[in-house]
Amino acid sequence: MKICLILEGCYPYVFGGVSTWMHQYINQMTEHEFVLWVIGANAKDRGKFVYELPKNVTAVYEVFLDDALKIKAAGKMRHRFSVQETDSLRELMICGRPDWEVLFSLYQEKRMNPMSFLQSEEFLNILTESCLKHYPYIAFADAFHTMRSMLLPVLYLLGTQVPEADVYHAICTGYGGMLACLGGWRYQKKVLLTEHGIYTREREEEIIRAKWVVPSFKKQWISFFYMLSDIIYQRAFLVTCLFTNAMQIQIQMGCDARKCRVIENGIHYERLSGIPLKPEDDWVDIGAVVRLAPIKDIKTMIYAFFELSMRRQRVRLYIMGGVDDEEYAAECHALVEQLKLENVIFTGRVDIISYMERLDFTILTSISEGQPLSVLESFAARRPCVTTDVGCCRELLCGRAGDSFGEAGYCVPPMYREGLAAAMEKMCASRARRLRMGANGQARVKAYYRQERMIKKYRELYEEVKGQWQESDLN
Amino acid sequence: MAGIGFELKKLFKRRGLFAAFRAYGYAGIVCTGPMLLGIVLLLGIMYLCDATGASRQSRELLVCMITYTLLASLLVTSFLSMVVTRFIADMLYEEQYEAVLPSFWGSTALMLVAGGVLYGIFLLFSGATLVEGLLMLWLFGELVVTWNAMSYLTAIKDYRGILLSFLTAIVVTFVTGWLLLYLGVPHVVGLLMAVSVGYGIMLLWDVILLYRYFPQRDFGAFLFLRWVDEFLPLAFTGLFVNIGLFAHLVIMWMGPIRVQVKGLFYGAPYHDVPALAAFLTILVTTVNFVVSVEVNFYSKYRNYYSLFNDGGAIGDIMQAEEEMLQVLGMELKYTAIKQLLTTALAISVGGILIGYLPFGFNDLMEGYFRTLCVGYGIYAVANTMLLLLLYFTDYEGAMVSAAVFAGLTSLFTVVSLQFSKVYFGFGFLLGSACFFFISAVRLNHFTRKLPYYILSTQPVTAEEKSGLFTGLGKYLDQKVERR
Numbered sequence: 034m035k036i037c038l039i040l041e042g043c044y045p046y047v048f049g050g051v052s053t054w055m056h057q058y059i060n061q062m063t064e065h066e067f068v069l070w071v072i073g074a075n076a077k078d079r080g081k082f083v084y085e086l087p088k089n090v091t092a093v094y095e096v097f098l099d100d101a102l103k104i105k106a107a108g109k110m111r112h113r114f115s116v117q118e119t120d121s122l123r124e125l126m127i128c129g130r131p132d133w134e135v136l137f138s139l140y141q142e143k144r145m146n147p148m149s150f151l152q153s154e155e156f157l158n159i160l161t162e163s164c165l166k167h168y169p170y171i172a173f174a175d176a177f178h179t180m181r182s183m184l185l186p187v188l189y190l191l192g193t194q195v196p197e198a199d200v201y202h203a204i205c206t207g208y209g210g211m212l213a214c215l216g217g218w219r220y221q222k223k224v225l226l227t228e229h230g231i232y233t234r235e236r237e238e239e240i241i242r243a244k245w246v247v248p249s250f251k252k253q254w255i256s257f258f259y260m261l262s263d264i265i266y267q268r269a270f271l272v273t274c275l276f277t278n279a280m281q282i283q284i285q286m287g288c289d290a291r292k293c294r295v296i297e298n299g300i301h302y303e304r305l306s307g308i309p310l311k312p313e314d315d316w317v318d319i320g321a322v323v324r325l326a327p328i329k330d331i332k333t334m335i336y337a338f339f340e341l342s343m344r345r346q347r348v349r350l351y352i353m354g355g356v357d358d359e360e361y362a363a364e365c366h367a368l369v370e371q372l373k374l375e376n377v378i379f380t381g382r383v384d385i386i387s388y389m390e391r392l393d394f395t396i397l398t399s400i401s402e403g404q405p406l407s408v409l410e411s412f413a414a415r416r417p418c419v420t421t422d423v424g425c426c427r428e429l430l431c432g433r434a435g436d437s438f439g440e441a442g443y444c445v446p447p448m449y450r451e452g453l454a455a456a457m458e459k460m461c462a463s464r465a466r467r468l469r470m471g472a473n474g475q476a477r478v479k480a481y482y483r484q485e486r487m488i489k490k491y492r493e494l495y496e497e498v499k500g501q502w503q504e505s506d507l508n
Numbered sequence: 509m510a511g512i513g514f515e516l517k518k519l520f521k522r523r524g525l526f527a528a529f530r531a532y533g534y535a536g537i538v539c540t541g542p543m544l545l546g547i548v549l550l551l552g553i554m555y556l557c558d559a560t561g562a563s564r565q566s567r568e569l570l571v572c573m574i575t576y577t578l579l580a581s582l583l584v585t586s587f588l589s590m591v592v593t594r595f596i597a598d599m600l601y602e603e604q605y606e607a608v609l610p611s612f613w614g615s616t617a618l619m620l621v622a623g624g625v626l627y628g629i630f631l632l633f634s635g636a637t638l639v640e641g642l643l644m645l646w647l648f649g650e651l652v653v654t655w656n657a658m659s660y661l662t663a664i665k666d667y668r669g670i671l672l673s674f675l676t677a678i679v680v681t682f683v684t685g686w687l688l689l690y691l692g693v694p695h696v697v698g699l700l701m702a703v704s705v706g707y708g709i710m711l712l713w714d715v716i717l718l719y720r721y722f723p724q725r726d727f728g729a730f731l732f733l734r735w736v737d738e739f740l741p742l743a744f745t746g747l748f749v750n751i752g753l754f755a756h757l758v759i760m761w762m763g764p765i766r767v768q769v770k771g772l773f774y775g776a777p778y779h780d781v782p783a784l785a786a787f788l789t790i791l792v793t794t795v796n797f798v799v800s801v802e803v804n805f806y807s808k809y810r811n812y813y814s815l816f817n818d819g820g821a822i823g824d825i826m827q828a829e830e831e832m833l834q835v836l837g838m839e840l841k842y843t844a845i846k847q848l849l850t851t852a853l854a855i856s857v858g859g860i861l862i863g864y865l866p867f868g869f870n871d872l873m874e875g876y877f878r879t880l881c882v883g884y885g886i887y888a889v890a891n892t893m894l895l896l897l898l899y900f901t902d903y904e905g906a907m908v909s910a911a912v913f914a915g916l917t918s919l920f921t922v923v924s925l926q927f928s929k930v931y932f933g934f935g936f937l938l939g940s941a942c943f944f945f946i947s948a949v950r951l952n953h954f955t956r957k958l959p960y961y962i963l964s965t966q967p968v969t970a971e972e973k974s975g976l977f978t979g980l981g982k983y984l985d986q987k988v989e990r991r
C-alpha cells in the first residue's frame with residue numbers, strides 16, 4: 034500500500050517524541066511504501082533532514098508556510114464567485130463550517146491565486162459583512178490584516194501539489210489534517226488521523242500566551258484552529274489517539290465516537306529492559322529526557338531541583354536533550370548559574386540507553402504532553418518517574434481501570450514547583466520504593482506499551498482501509 | 509508535539525501609513541499660483557509699455573519673451589513638484605527635517621541643469637539678442653528656483669510668506685521698471701531686467717524663509733528621486749495638468765492667427781490676451797479650495813482615515829465615510845456654483861470692463877474670452893476633483909484624468925484650427941469638459957469603494973519600488989559625497 038503521511042513541523046526536520054515515533058513506525062512497516070508530505074515553517078529548512086529516511090520512503094513533498102509570502106498576485110481577480118463559493122469563503126472567514134470540497138476545487142481545479150483573492154473586492158465585501166454581523170466592535174483594519182494573515186497559509190496550502198497515494202494518514206489535525214483531506218478529495222481515497230497530542234488545544238494554549246496577538250483576536254485565532262481540526266474530524270475514515278482522555282476530547286470537539294479508537298504508543302521494550310540498575314552509591318541521579326523548549330517547562334524543573342538540593346545533599350539532575358528554542362535554552366542556562374546549582378548537567382542530545390545506566394529515576398515537567406515516550410522508556414528500563422499531570426501521564430503512572438500493576442511514580446499538577454520538589458524528595462528518600470515502583474512501571478510497559486503491539490494495531494487499521502476499498506471495488 | 513502553529517503571523521505586522529496627504533491640495537494651488545502671478549505681471553507690463561509709449565513691436569516681444577520663459581519654467585518644475593511635495597510631507601511626518609533642505613537643492617539643481625540646457629538651446633536659435641537671451645535664461649533659472657521653493661513653502665503652509673513674496677515681486681518689478689525706463693533703458697531689456705529683479709527678490713525671500721524653517725545638514729540631496737519611482741503617476745499628473753493648461757496657447761502660436769514677433773518668438777495676441785484674462789477667473793475656486801473645501805472636508809477626511817489606523821470598528825468607519833462623502837458632495841456643489849457665478853459675471857461684466865482697458869479688445873477677442881472663461885471655469889472644478897483624487901491616493905486615476913486633459917485640449921485645439929477662427933477657443937473648452945467628466949466619474953467610482961482602495965490594494969507583503977530615478981539618485985548622491 035502506498036501511504037501518504039502528513040506531518041507538520043516535526044519529522045524529519047527535528048528530533049522529538051513524535052519524530053522518533055514516526056521514524057520507528059516507518060522502519061517497522063516494511064511491507065508498505067510511504068510518501069511524506071511535510072509542512073515546515075521556513076523554506077530555508079528545505080531538505081535539511083535530521084533523520085536518514087528509511088528505504089520504504091519513496092518520496093518527500095515539502096511545503097513551507099513562508100513560501101506563501103512569495104506568491105505574486107496575478108493581477109486583478111477575474112473569477113466570479115458562485116453563491117456556493119462565496120458561502121464557503123464566508124464560512125472559512127468566520128471560522129464556521131465551510132464546504133471544503135468547494136474550496137478544494139476553487140484552489141486545485143480553478144487555480145485561484147491566494148494573493149489576488151486577498152486583494153480583491155470580494156474578500157473585503159465578505160469581511161465587511163461578517164464584521165458587521167459578528168465583530169461590530171473590533172478594529173476593522175486589524176480584522177482585515179488578521180484575516181489576511183490567517184487565510185494566506187491556508188489558501189496557499191489548498192493550491193499546493195498533491196502527492197498521489199492509496200491512503201492519506203495525517204499525524205495531526207490543523208494544516209496537516211487539512212492537507213490530508215485535500216489529498217483524500219483529490220484522489221478519492223480514505224483519510225486517517227493519528228493524534229499524539231490534541232493539536233487544537235496546544236494551539237489554543239499557545240495563542241492565549243502569545244503576546245503578539247491582539248487580545249480581541251485571540252478568540253478568532255483559536256476558532257480558526259478549531260475549524261481546521263474540524264475538517265479532518267469530519268472527513269477522516271478512522272481517528273486514533275494515544276489514550277482514553279484524548280479520545281474523549283476528540284469526541285467533544287465533534288469527532289464521531291464510532292470512528293475513534295485508542296492505539297497506545299509502543300517502545301522497543303527489549304532495547305531498554307536489560308539496562309542494569311545503577312549500583313547504590315551516596316548520590317541520587319535524576320534524569321530528564323527533554324528538548325529545551327518552553328512547553329517542557331524546564332525552568333520549573335530547575336527551580337524544583339533547587340528546592341530539592343536545599344533539602345538534600347548529593348542529588349544530581351541530568352537534562353538530556355537538544356535545543357529547540359535557543360532563547361529559552363539560554364535562559365535555562367542562566368537560571369542554573371543564577372541559582373548557583375552545581376549539580377545540574379546539560380548533556381545535549383545523548384544516547385539514552387547508555388545514559389540510563391547512571392540514573393535512579395526520571396522527571397518530566399511538561400505543561401502539555403500526549404503520551405510521552407520518555408516515560409515509557411524510563412519504565413522499560415525499570416526507572417520510576419515524577420511527572421506533571423498532563424496528557425496521559427497519570428494513566429501511565431497509576432494504570433488504567435483494570436490494571437493492577439501498581440504505582441510507578443508520582444504525578445504533580447503542572448508548574449507546581451513545591452509539589453515537584455516534594456515528589457522528588459520522596460523518590461530520593463527510599464531506594465526500595467524506587468525499585469518497587471520501577472518494577473511496576475516495567476511490568477505495565479511490557480503488557481501494554483510494546484512496539485509490536487502498537488504496530489500490529491496500525492497494520493489492522495490499514496487493513497481496514499484496504500477492506501473498504503475491496504468492498505467498494507466489488508460494488 | 510507536532511505542529512507549526514502560527515509563528516508566521518509575526519511577519520504580517522504591517523499597517524498602512526497615511527502620511528500628510530493634505531499637502532496635495534496646496535500643491536495644486538502652487539500649480540496655479542505662479543501662473544496667476546505671471547499674468548498679473550504680464551498685464552502690468554503691458555500697461556507699463558502702453559503708458560510709456562513703447563512700440564507695439566517691443567511690447568509684443570516683451571510679452572512673448574516673458575510668457576515663453578514663464579511657461580518653460582512651469583513645465584520643467586511641474587514634473588517634480590507633486591513628488592517633491594509628497595517627499596516633504598513624508599519627511600515631515602517622519603520628523604526627518606534635515607532631509608528637506610538638501611532635497612530642495614538637489615531637485616533645484618536637476619531642474620536647472622535639465623531645463624537650462626533645453627531652454628538655452630531654444631534661446632540660441634530663437635533670434636533674441638545676446639543680452640535678451642542671457643536675461644531670459646537668468647529669469648528662467650530664477651523662476652525654476654522660485655517655483656520649487658514654493659512647493660516647499662506650501663508644504664509648511666507658509667501662505668503668508670508666499671503671498672508677501674508675490675506682492676513684493678510685483679511691487680519691485682514695477683518700481684524697477686519705472687526706474688529703468690526713466691533712465692532711458694530700452695523697453696525690452698529694461699523690463700526684462702525689472703522682472704528679473706522682481707523675481708530675484710522673491711527668490712531670496714523664499715529661500716530665506718526655507719532656511720529659517722529647516723535645519724541645514726549634510727544629507728543625501730537626491731534621496732527624493734526614490735519618490736519619483738514610487739510615485740511616478742504623481743510626477744506625470746503635475747506635468748499633464750500644466751500641458752493641459754498651456755498647450756492650447758502654444759498651438760495658437762502656430763495657427764492662422766499667429767504673429768511672428770521676432771525669430772522664433774511668436775504670439776497670438778488675439779488669443780493670448782483673452783486667455784490670460786480668462787485664466788484669472790479660476791482664482792475664486794483656488795481661494796475657495798483653501799478656505800472652504802479644505803477646511804470642511806479635511807476634518808471629516810482625517811477622521812475617516814484615522815479610524816483605519818486607530819482601531820475604528822466597521823460601523824464607525826461606515827458612518828464616517830458617509831459623513832465625509834456628504835461634505836465632499838456639498839463642497840463640490842458649492843465650488844461649482846461659485847465658479848459658475850464667477851464665470852457668468854466675468855462673461856457679462858468682465859467682457860465690458862476689459863473693453864475699456866487699453867488692449868484693443870475686438871469682437872473676436874471677446875468671443876475667445878467668453879469661451880475660455882467657460883473652459884477655465886470647468887477646468888477649475890475638474891482640478892478640484894483631481895486634487896481630491898490625490899487626497900484619496902488615487903494616483904493612477906489622477907494621472908489618467910490629467911492625461912485626458914492634456915491630450916484632448918491639445919487635440920481639440922489642433923482640430924479647431926481647421927474651422928473658422930471664431931471657434932478656436934472651443935478646443936480647450938471641450939478638452940476641459942472631458943477632464944471634468946472623467947474626474948467626476950473617477951472620483952465617484954473611487955469613493956464608492958474607499959475601504960477597498962485603502963485596505964485591499966495594499967500588498968500582503970512589503971515590496972519596494974525602485975527604478976531609473978532611484979538609481980540616478982544613488983549615483984548622484986555618491987558623486988556628491990566623493991567630492
